[in-house]
Amino acid sequence: MTEPLLKVENLQTQFRTEGGLVKAVDDVSFEVQPGETFALVGESGCGKSVTALSIMGLIPNPPGEIVSGKIEFNGVDLLKLSGREMREIRGSKIGMIFQEPMSSLNPVLTIQSQLTEALRIHTDLSKNATNDRAVELVDMVGIADAKTRMKQYPHQLSGGQRQRIMIAMAMSCTPQLLIADEATTALDVTIQAQILDLMKDVTEQSGTALLIITHNLGIVARYANRVAVMYAGQLREVGEAVEMYTEPRHPYTIGLLRSVPRLDSEKGTPLAPIAGEIPDLTNLPSGCAFSPRCGWAVDKCFEESPLLEETSSGKKVACFEHQSVALNVQ
Amino acid sequence: MWRYIAQRILVSIPVIIMVGMITFTLVYIGPGDPAAIIAGDEATPEILEQIRADLGFDRPFPVQMGDWFWKLLHGDLGTSYFSRREITELITPRLQPTLSLGFQVVVLSTIIGITTGMLAAWKAGSRLDRNLMVLAVLGFATPGFWLAFLTIWIFAVNLGWFPVIGYSPIQDGLFAHIHSLFLPVMVNSILASAFISRITRSAMLEVLREDYIRTARAKGASELSVFLRHAFRPSAIPVATVIGASIAGLATGFVLTETIFAIPGLGRMLVDAIVRRDYPIIQALLMVVAIVLIGVNLIVDILYAYIDPRIRY
Numbered sequence: 001m002t003e004p005l006l007k008v009e010n011l012q013t014q015f016r017t018e019g020g021l022v023k024a025v026d027d028v029s030f031e032v033q034p035g036e037t038f039a040l041v042g043e044s045g046c047g048k049s050v051t052a053l054s055i056m057g058l059i060p061n062p063p064g065e066i067v068s069g070k071i072e073f074n075g076v077d078l079l080k081l082s083g084r085e086m087r088e089i090r091g092s093k094i095g096m097i098f099q100e101p102m103s104s105l106n107p108v109l110t111i112q113s114q115l116t117e118a119l120r121i122h123t124d125l126s127k128n129a130t131n132d133r134a135v136e137l138v139d140m141v142g143i144a145d146a147k148t149r150m151k152q153y154p155h156q157l158s159g160g161q162r163q164r165i166m167i168a169m170a171m172s173c174t175p176q177l178l179i180a181d182e183a184t185t186a187l188d189v190t191i192q193a194q195i196l197d198l199m200k201d202v203t204e205q206s207g208t209a210l211l212i213i214t215h216n217l218g219i220v221a222r223y224a225n226r227v228a229v230m231y232a233g234q235l236r237e238v239g240e241a242v243e244m245y246t247e248p249r250h251p252y253t254i255g256l257l258r259s260v261p262r263l264d265s266e267k268g269t270p271l272a273p274i275a276g277e278i279p280d281l282t283n284l285p286s287g288c289a290f291s292p293r294c295g296w297a298v299d300k301c302f303e304e305s306p307l308l309e310e311t312s313s314g315k316k317v318a319c320f321e322h323q324s325v326a327l328n329v330q
Numbered sequence: 331m332w333r334y335i336a337q338r339i340l341v342s343i344p345v346i347i348m349v350g351m352i353t354f355t356l357v358y359i360g361p362g363d364p365a366a367i368i369a370g371d372e373a374t375p376e377i378l379e380q381i382r383a384d385l386g387f388d389r390p391f392p393v394q395m396g397d398w399f400w401k402l403l404h405g406d407l408g409t410s411y412f413s414r415r416e417i418t419e420l421i422t423p424r425l426q427p428t429l430s431l432g433f434q435v436v437v438l439s440t441i442i443g444i445t446t447g448m449l450a451a452w453k454a455g456s457r458l459d460r461n462l463m464v465l466a467v468l469g470f471a472t473p474g475f476w477l478a479f480l481t482i483w484i485f486a487v488n489l490g491w492f493p494v495i496g497y498s499p500i501q502d503g504l505f506a507h508i509h510s511l512f513l514p515v516m517v518n519s520i521l522a523s524a525f526i527s528r529i530t531r532s533a534m535l536e537v538l539r540e541d542y543i544r545t546a547r548a549k550g551a552s553e554l555s556v557f558l559r560h561a562f563r564p565s566a567i568p569v570a571t572v573i574g575a576s577i578a579g580l581a582t583g584f585v586l587t588e589t590i591f592a593i594p595g596l597g598r599m600l601v602d603a604i605v606r607r608d609y610p611i612i613q614a615l616l617m618v619v620a621i622v623l624i625g626v627n628l629i630v631d632i633l634y635a636y637i638d639p640r641i642r643y
Binding site for chain 2: 056058087088089090091092095096098100103104105106107108109117118121122153155166169170
C-alpha cells in the first residue's frame with residue numbers, strides 16, 4: 001500500500017456544553033489513500049461532521065477542543081501547525097463542501113469574488129488569470145453561461161447551482177483532498193445524484209481524494225471505495241464499501257442496512273428500525289455505547305468498550321461478538 | 331431603483347401634509363395668545379383686535395390652515411409675528427450651525443460606534459469587549475444635558491480649552507469653527523455612538539455564526555479578511571438602521587444642545603419661537619424636521635439595497 005494521504009490517529013474532539021462534556025469524536029483512527037473515495041457514515045450527531053471540521057482545523061474553540069490524537073496529511077501533523085500554516089493548507093490542499101448550499105455562500109459578494117478568493121489567497125495569479133480560471137471552473141461544474149454568472153449573487157442561483165459553485169470553489173486550487181460534509185443532503189434527490197456524479201468526476205480528473213460524509217447508505221454503495229461506520233463518536237466498522245453490504249460485521253451496520261427501504265422487498269414488509277434511541281453523548285452507557293440497542297450484546301458488552309480490531313478478512317470491527325454476528329448474518 | 335425613489339417621494343407628500351395639519355392644529359389650539367404677547371401688558375382690547383385682524387387670526391380655522399398650505403406650496407414659510415421678516419430669510423443663517431453640527435456628529439458617531447463595536451466583536455468575551463460595552467451602556471443611560479454641562483464645566487470653565495458659549499461660522503476659519511463646536515459635537519457623538527457600537531457588535535457576532543463565514547475560513551481566508559470582507563457588509567443593515575434612527579434623535583436633541591451651548595441654529599430658533607408663540611416659525615421648523623426625517627428614512631432604505639444585493643426595489 002502506498003503512503004496514505006490522510007492519516008487520522010486516535011483523534012479526540014470534545015465540546016464543553018451546559019449539559020456536560022461531550023466526546024463528539026472519541027478515539028477515531030482511519031486513513032484515506034490518495035485519489036480514493038472514502039465514506040464516513042453514521043446518523044446525525046454521531047461525530048461525522050466534527051471529524052471533518054477537526055481535519056480542517058475549524059472546530060470552534062471554545063466550546064470545542066481537539067484533546068489528543070494526530071491528523072497527518074502528507075506526513076505532516078496538522079494539529080501541530082500554526083494558524084497561519086493551517087490557513088495555507090485550507091482551501092489549497094484540502095477543500096471542503098458544506099451541507100447547506102443556501103447559506104454557505106456569502107449573500108453580499110458576487111460569485112466571482114467568492115470563487116476567486118482561494119486563488120487570490122493561495123496563488124500568485126494575476127487578476128485576469130484568476131477571473132479566467134473562475135469562468136473555467138464554473139464551466140467545469142456544468143453551469144451554463146459562466147461569464148454572466150460571475151457578476152451574479154448567490155440568491156440568483158438555485159440550490160443545485162450553488163452547490164456546484166461550492167464544488168468549483170473547493171476545487172479551485174486543485175486540492176489533494178476534498179471533504180464533502182453532507183454535501184447533497186439538502187438537495188432534491190435528482191439533483192443529489194448529479195452533484196455526486198460531478199464531485200466524483202472532478203476529483204477523478206485531478207486525482208483528488210474524496211472524503212464523503214453522509215448518512216445515506218445509497219451514496220456509499222454507489223460512490224465510495226472504502227467506508228467507516230461511526231456511532232456515538234467512535235468508529236465501529238471500517239472496510240471496503242462493497243463488503244459492508246455483502247458481509248457487515250457490526251450489529252450497528254446491520255441495523256442501518258436493515259432500516260433502509262428496498263425496492264425489491266415484498267410489498268407491505270415493515271421497515272426494521274434499530275430499537276432504542278441514540279444515546280445522550282454527555283452520558284454514554286458504560287461499555288459499548290451501542291450495547292443497549294444491540295441484539296447480540298453479551299455481559300461483557302455492558303462493561304467494556306470494544307476496540308477497533310482487524311478481522312481475518314482484513315476489515316476492522318469494534319465488536320466483541322463479531323464472529324457470532326458473522327455466522328448469524330450469513 | 332429610480333422608480334422606487336420617485337414612488338417614495340410621492341408617498342411622502344401625504345405624510346408631509348398630515349404633519350403640517352397636525353402641527354398647525356396643535357399650535358392653533360395650544361394656550362397663549364401671540365397678539366397679547368406682541369401688544370404687551372398695557373394693550374387695550376381694541377389694539378388686540380387690530381393685531382389679530384392684521385395677523386389673520388379672526389378668520390375661521392380652515393381658512394387659516396388653507397392659506398398657510400397655499401403659501402407653503404409656493405415656498406413661502408410665512409412671516410414671523412415679531413420681526414415681521416420672511417421666515418425663509420430668518421432660517422437661512424441658522425442652517426449652517428445646525429447642519430455643520432449634525433454632519434460632524436453623524437460622521438464622528440458612526441466612526442466611533444462602528445470601530446468600537448467591531449473591536450468588541452473581534453475580541454468578544456475579552457476584557458476590552460466588556461469595558462467597551464459597559465461604556466456603551468453608560469453612553470445611552472447618560473442624559474445629554476448633564477454630560478453637556480459637565481463637559482462645559484470641565485473643559486470650558488476650569489481648563490479653558492474651549493469657549494463656554496459662542497459660535498464661530500465657517501467663514502471665520504475652519505479651525506475656529508470646529509473649535510467652537512467641539513464640545514457639543516463630542517457630547518452628541520459619544521451618546522449617539524453608544525447605540526451604534528452595541529448594534530454593530532451584536533450584528534457582527536450574529537453574522538460570524540453564519541455558514542458562509544465557515545466557508546470563508548475553509549478557503550483559507552485570514553481572520554481579518556473574514557471579519558472585514560465577509561462579515562462586515564452583511565451586518566451593516568441593522569447598523570444603517572440605527573444610524574438613521576440616531577439622526578432622527580439628533581434632530582430633537584439639537585434643541586437642547588443648541589440651547590445649552592448657545593449655538594444660533596435651528597434648534598435654538600425653535601425654542602425662541604415657542605417662548606414667543608411665534609406660530610409661523612414653529613410650524614415652519616416642524617415641517618423642516620419632518621422633511622429631514624423623511625429624507626433620512628429614504629436614504630437608509632436606498633442604502634439597504636446597496637448593502638444587500640438581495641434587496642431590490
